[in-house]
Amino acid sequence: MTQPQTPPDPRRWRALIFICLAQLMVVLDGTVVNIALPHAQADLGFSDANRQWVITAYALAFGGLLLVGGRVSDMWGRRKAFITGLVGFAAASALGGAAVNTGMLMAARGLQGVFGALLAPAALSLLTVTFTDARERAKAFGVYGAISGGGAAIGLVLGGLLTEYLNWRWTLYINVAFAVIAVIGAVFEIREPAGGKHSGRLDVPGVLMASSGLAAIVYGFGRASTDGWSDTWTVACLVAAVVLLSGFAFWQTRAAEPLLPLRVVRNRNRGGAYLAIGLAVIGMFGVFLFMTFYLQVVLGYSPVVAGVAFLPMVVGMMIGSTQIGARLAVRVPPRLLMVPGLLTAAIGLVIMSQIKVDSSYAEIVLPGLFLMGLGMGTTFMPAMSLATHDVEHRDAGVASAMVNTSQQIGGAIGTALLNTIATSATTAYVVAHAHLITSSTAAESVKLHAMVHGFSIGIWWAVGALVLAAAIASVLITTGRLAAPEKTGEDEADFVPVMHGA
Secondary structure (H helix, E strand, O other): OOOOOOOOOOOHHHHHHHHHHHHHHHHHOOOOOOOOHHHHHHHHOOOHHHHHHHHHHHHHHHHHHHHHHHHHHHHHOHHHHHHHHHHHHHHHHHHHHOOOOHHHHHHHHHHHHHHHHHHHHHHHHHHHHHOOOHHHHHHHHHHHHHHHHHHHHHHHHHHHHHHHHOOOOHHHHHHHHHHHHHHHHHHHHOOOOOOOOOOOOOOHHHHHHHHHHHHHHHHHHHHHHHHOOOOHHHHHHHHHHHHHHHHHHHHHOOOOOOOOOHHHHOOHHHHHHHHHHHHHHHHHHHHHHHHHHHHHHHOOOOHHHHHHOOHHHHHHHHHHHHHHHHHHOOOOOOHHHHHHHHHHHHHHHHHHOOOOOOOOHHHHHHHHHHHHHHHHHHHHHHHHHHHOOOOOHHHHHHHHHHHHHHHHHHHHHHHHHHHHHHHHHHHHHHHHOHHHOOOHHHHHHHHHHHHHHHHHHHHHHHHHHHHHHHHHHHHHOOOOOOOOOOOOOOOHHHHOOHHHOO
16 A cells, blocks of 8 residues: 655654664674684583574574564554664673673573564664655665675674674674664654554464464574484474464464564565565575685684675675665666576676685685675665565564564575585585595595585575575566556555465
């Protein structure tokens, strides 16, 4: 439904700064702590088995509660949810930075995930309801998309710098500084348009099924990456996720006040955007995992240098999002940006798949990362804008949460699936070349070659995910350029189920 026209907020561009700062804080937290983990482990003395829970505690809470956070922001008001999320995230970060034992750190990471699940959809929905002019919306989403895509790589750089020159606790304390600035900006510069709140009650059965199902997916795929696909708990979690999310989808057709109204996801263009984003993130997060190990273990880079090595991807992301996506979004249909963008990123991965034990960073890794970033930036900008385009104001929060959910689930699947594929390829390589192991030096050589072979195979599967995303975008996304007037009705032609394709 077309939203009533209101005069643009004169403070909207200043508001964008603080919205993007909050989003950067949330995205950074997915990777900034990773590099600090060995130092935190040495300081607090937790076991290798518990180490993954420092990451998993955040991922479970964040991924499981995103839809709830989106709907709560619709009910409370996005500005109120935004400020609450910032304050809570800062407090949880300070608690984690001051942790004196493992339990305290894990609890803090879980709380970060809870408040991040409120903050992330509130930030994106504020952007959606604040920028209504097509050209301004394209520019705003260009900046937001660049930060959302490049923030994970920036987190690797920042995490390395903070850990090496200060200590691991500052990877958490830094969020307090970000949050204080963003809260001040929100209080003085962010104004939410009047009206448009969701006045219904919270769908409690939907909350329980969606949160449990999403958390089960994140945990199941995370466990698969470390314990294998045949592990009892892995299988149980993934089966439970299918049952819970199927039940959730059915319940949403019956609930009087559904947590995720099907009008949000049944629109073929929005549904196509969600699928494309999820598949793109599968490829991107898998490559993060491979290249982090390749740069540090194979090429021998320090954590800081390895983080800096990802900067070409950030540069490409900024160019693709702000200079290509934002400039062309009002001139061409979204799929004419998304499909070439996804294929460009795929070409970048094809280049990176050529890595060898003695490859040159400048010849293989740098151009590959740059093209991947360029393609992802060109893709994310129109995809994020389309995913929240023309949605009713009362559903802006939950539509925004679906974008973050697609990214979170895509990241969990990408890390687990591609890591499993790479590990299997590595094992097969070692078995096939066992006859070459005649000394400790030869054994180390075979080990490195096997590792790189596994990475290469995994990257090829990531290429497949991006090509599939491009195919989905080309088939499902049929809307014209987003500057074009939208229809005032929401008839059946607009809401063809995504699964039917046409």
